[in-house]
Amino acid sequence: MSSVLITGASKGIGRAIAIELSRRGHRVIATARHPEALAELPVDQRLRLDVTVQESVDQAMKDAGEIDVLVSNAGETIRAPLESVPLTEVERLYQINTLGALRVAQGVLPAMRERGAGRLVFLSSIQGRMVLPMIGPYGASKWALEALAETLAIETGHFGIKVSVVQPGAVSSGGGERAKVFLRENDPYTPLYEALGALRGESVTPEDVATVVADTIEQPEPPLRVPVGAPAERVLRARKEAPESEPFLTTEINW
Known part of the structure; x- marks a missing residue:
């Protein structure tokens, strides 16, 4: 079984991933900015980790020991029109969702490269391939995350990292x-x-996402992009088939 470090494991998707991977017998290192929130998780280690602070990442890497898999889950979102969204809030989202993910990946990659094996799993969104109004800053941070992830796949693949x-x-x-x-x-x-609300469509549960993450980790040759559930597959297929000459919206809304 693998040794898996999860960022943002105190609630929601990250917590569900920690529970699912522990259930499957993996050695789970759950991390959060406030590790006391991890107290009831059935995991091997509970560590403090703020993905926006380099010293925090460095300390967590030392405390965690050998890491086979990074599940980069820490993230936040906001709701605002781009015309007036505070740019400090956009910068904050990038620090957490994008640069935070890269910061932790940089922490685990040297040892993975030396061993010739490792896994990086990034929690993105369908909004990493399309946009929704009023959630533009979040979508932009996920588009950037997907660019970083695909670049890492190319740069590190020949070192045995998936x-x-x-x-x-x-x-x-x-x-x-x-x-x-x-x-x-x-x-x-x-x-x-x-x-x-008209754009959100059918939702999946954190446990649904956790199952997909765990299955991806356990695949010998996992795909680069893994949609979660039929609704995400449909939307991403429609986005791929839509003309590039005009904006894409999953459904028409009146406002």
């Missing part, structure tokens, strides 16, 4: 409900924000 990007659609993890919303009083984009 890279996968897992792409769920809507997940019933509570992340969207916890997202900060940046709308002014009488904001002209409020009707569009209120229409977002």
Whole structure:
């Protein structure tokens, strides 16, 4: 069984992944900014890790020991129109969702390269291949993450390292409900924000995502991109088939 380090394991998808991998017999190293939130997880190690702080990543790498698989899950989202979203919030999302993922990957890659084996699994989204209004900063951070992941697949593949990007659609993890919303009083984009529900479509559970992640880790030759569930597969197929000459939206909305 593999030794797996998971970022953002205190709740939602990360917590479900930790439980599923432990159930399958893997050695799980669960990490979070507040490790006390990991107390009840049935894992081998519980470590403090803030993906935005290099010293925190360095210390977690030392404490974790040998890591066969990195599951890069830590992430956040917001709701705001691009016209007025605070740029500090966009920078924060990139620090967590994109640079944080790369920072931890840089922490595990040297040892994997020396051993000639390793797995990197990045939690992305269907929004890593398409966009949704009012969630643009999150989507942009996931597009960037997918570019980094695909580059890593090319750069590190001949060292025996396999890279996968897992792409769920809507997940019933509570992340969207916890997202900060940046709308002014009488904001002209409020009707569009209120229409977002029409775009979410059918959701999957954190446990559904965890099963796909665990199956991907256990595949001898995992694919680069792994959609989670039929809804994500349909949307990504439609995006691929849509003309590049105009914006793509999964469904028409009135606002």
